[in-house]
Amino acid sequence: MTSNSTAKTLVKTFLRTPHSLKTKFQAKQLLAQFLKTQPYSPSSISILISVYSNFNLLHPSLFLFNSLNSPPLLAWKSIVKCYANSGHFLNSLTCFVQMRSFGIYPDPNMFPFVLKACVFLKNLRLGESIHGCVIRLGLDFDLFTGNALLNMYAKFQSLQPNGGHKVFAFNVFDGMPKCDELCGTSAQEKGASIIQLDRITKVLEMMPKRDVVSWNTVIAGNAQNGMYEEALRMVREMGNANMKPDSFTLSSVLPIFAEYVDVIKGKEIHGYAIRHWFDSDFYIASSLIDMYANCARIEDSCSVFNLLSKRDDISWNSIIAACVQNGVFDEGLKLFRQMLTAEVKPRDVTFSSIMPACAYLTTLHLGKQLHGYIIRGGFNDNMFIASSLVDMYAKCGNIKAARWIFNQMEHHDMVSWTAIIMGYALHGHAHDALLLFKQMEMDGVKPNYVSYIAVFTACSHAGLTEEAWRYFNSMSRNHGIKPGLEHYAAMADLLGRAGKLEEAYEFIGSMHTASTAARRWKDAAKMRIFMKKKGIRKEPACSWIEVKNRVHTFISGDKSHPLYDRIFEALKDLLEQIEREGYIPDTNEDFHDVDEEQKKYIIFSHSERLALAFGIISTPAGTTIRITKNIRVCVDCHTAIKLISKVVQREIIVRDNSRFHHFKDGKCSCRDYW
DNA sequence: ATAGGGTTAG
Incomplete structure (x- = not known):
């Protein structure tokens, strides 16, 4: 053959x-x-x-x-x-x-x-x-x-x-x-x-x-x-x-309970899944992770994830998003690294999920790395990602980069507008923020609940009470947005900062408590997560600074840094220099029962000053210094940093828990109102 | 032939 x-x-x-x-x-x-x-x-x-x-x-x-x-x-x-x-x-x-x-x-x-x-x-x-x-x-x-x-x-x-x-x-x-x-x-x-x-x-x-x-x-x-x-x-x-729900049914139903923040019903479904051996199913697992995360039960999200013997890209994305949304940023970043190690390719969703972690932690180097990855992966034109980048750059102190990304975007939705407006607000550029808000309205993009929080934040940092009132009144009249708890809080804060305490009390008294009850369940859960985040933050005042892609953290009076001796020398040196410029320590804030010399020393070693001194000795002359602090900058440090910016001829950017301060030539962008 | 994950706020 x-x-x-x-x-x-x-x-x-x-x-x-x-x-x-x-x-x-x-x-x-x-x-x-x-x-x-x-x-x-x-x-x-x-x-x-x-x-x-x-x-x-x-x-x-x-x-x-x-x-x-x-x-x-x-x-x-x-x-x-x-x-x-x-x-x-x-x-x-x-x-x-x-x-x-x-x-x-x-x-x-x-x-x-x-x-x-x-x-x-x-x-x-x-x-x-x-x-x-x-x-x-x-x-x-x-x-x-x-x-x-x-x-x-x-x-x-x-x-x-x-x-x-x-x-x-x-x-x-x-x-x-x-x-x-x-x-x-x-x-x-x-x-x-x-x-x-x-x-x-x-x-x-x-x-x-x-x-x-x-x-x-x-x-x-x-x-x-x-x-x-x-x-x-x-x-x-x-x-x-007579038809039994299967894994498809469950993964369609779970997001409903996530939206309703009904963890009881969600758990019932979880139980059903376990009894029918569906709990190792990718689809169900990611819905469960998301459901628990929405209900502020991040620990349960993690157990579901940990029990998976195999994980696909969506399982990773779900758990990363779950951590970030619950304010567990370090864990989110850790999982992101693990995902890369496991050779699971990040997707567009991965980037928009992880980016807020960089924004909150002010880890600019990481945000920039991710940005590079995003460009190489061709994800630039994704609205979710672009908005998260605008936010990240703004929160990491680089408002110019934020604006650049915003301008590069082909279309702007209400989220991207709000991100840039909030960016300007946090940097104290109230007029730019309000101008952008007007542009947004002219563009035919309707502001939402969050956009108004950005507006009030802008007004608050510039003491613009009259403008704020105008926006507060037009919010429901022109856009049908009922003021909620967050708006009342922002307005009260604004009036308080402006010294209008009577007005603030009166305003709070007039609050419609009903407007909170009317809020969606999801927002209620978000509020709980927010409270949790605040609760977690019990550590003492601390400041951190990035030098050569490493984050250095300082707490008040901290001597643990390996370069402490040099930092101390630098602080003393700086103190002498600014005293020649007329600096007198303002020891009125915080203490009693402490003698003057001690007071001077305590203020002297406030965490932002340690970070600043370290930044000055470890970067070349003229480099901009960016510091993040977890609580408000004190008056004395504010005065001192203004003078330091002058004597060392550097731009110093400090982000505290509510805004940015750009110090340059002895002045601060907040014009001493913060 | 059917299913899962994302951005803006305080």
Whole structure:
């Protein structure tokens, strides 16, 4: 027997039992044999195409497909499926339409792929037209097709009319549309209506048989569109139809309890998951991590994560986000490093989740590293990431970089506007902040709850009480935002700082307590997390500074730094220099029962001064010094640092717990109001 | 054919 005839026998054997091929490698080997021993009949070629498309091997499939003059149904079906499964949705649809123009009728297991393509291309009209095709062919009784239709309508539920997505109408039976029509660039039908719930219900009711997938699809659709009660009702209905919730059901339901901050119900689901061995499921685990994090139960998030034997990128993202949102920044950064060590590639979500940790901790070097990673990864144009970068640079003291990133952004949403406004507010540039707020309004971006907190912060740091009142009054009048606890707090703070104590008392007395009760559950949980963060911060006053990519932390009176002797010398030296400039220690704040000399020494070793002296001796002359302090800078240090900035001729930026101070040439940007 | 994670505040 020649080697060719052996090959031919081999190929024929496989063609009779195509499922005996188990690996891509085997499939590729078969192709070699096949090409050696051509020609074959169109039906044999089609079988081979179906084998390749099952392995999602697009190119060999296309190669064989193109060799056919009039491809049979199986060949078309395989190509449509292969295109859809490899993300080439437009090609998948074009191919389907082409097939129709050849007069070939689709079979039921073709529709799920075509409908999936419509979902990805956000082309509702095309989907509807395919639905029509399904009905005309009498295939709407098919379970898989029905489920795919449910999925399509569920996904289109969330698409707003005129929401920027492109929709185009054409009839599948009208022949071939042009490419640009399929992707909808002509967009004649932008006014596509929101798919009403009853559309989905109708499809569901028409289905002669429903399985768990049908229910899960509808439940997920409702859950993702904020129709929580409807979703939960469907879960009960599913149970009435004698169908057991599975891991898909649970991972759709968990985010609802996360949003409701209902840890009791969330735990019940967790229990159910454990009893049914679903708790090691990626999807459920990340929903559980998120649910616990939303309920301010970060310890429970961590236990879920730790019990996972395998973790995917989303598991990592979930736990990192959970830590950062709960103010456990160090742990978040630690996990981020572990994620990199585990060679899990960070994604866009990873960066926007971790960035606030750098912002809060003022670790500029880390933020910059992440920024570099973001640029290399091509994530620059992601709104979430850009907003978090604006925030990070502003909070790390570099308002110019923050503004630069903000200006680079193609579109600004309310979050990015708020981030930059808050940035200017924290730096004491109240007028820039308020100007940006006006620009935002002119841009047609509606401010939200948080934007007004930024506005009041800006007014507060500049003592602009009248402006603040104007904004406070217009907030509900012009934008329908009811003032909440945070706004009252910011206003009271502002009046207090401005010395208008009477007004502040009166204002607090007039507070609408009802407005807090009306706040969403989620905000209540956020408030709890915030309180927790404050509670955790029981450590003494401390300041930190980054030198050569390392963070050096100092507490008041701290002698533990290896360079303490040199720091002490530098402090003494600085003291002498500023005393020549007229500095007199202001020992009125904080103490009693301490003699003057001791007082002088205690003030002398305040944490920000230790950090400052260290910064001066360990960086080249003229370098800007950035210090972060966990509590407010005291009056005496403020005076001293102003003078130090003059005598050492350096710009010194101190961020305390409420704002930035830029010291230069003996002056501070806060104009001594903070 | 169905499911999970993100930015702005105090």
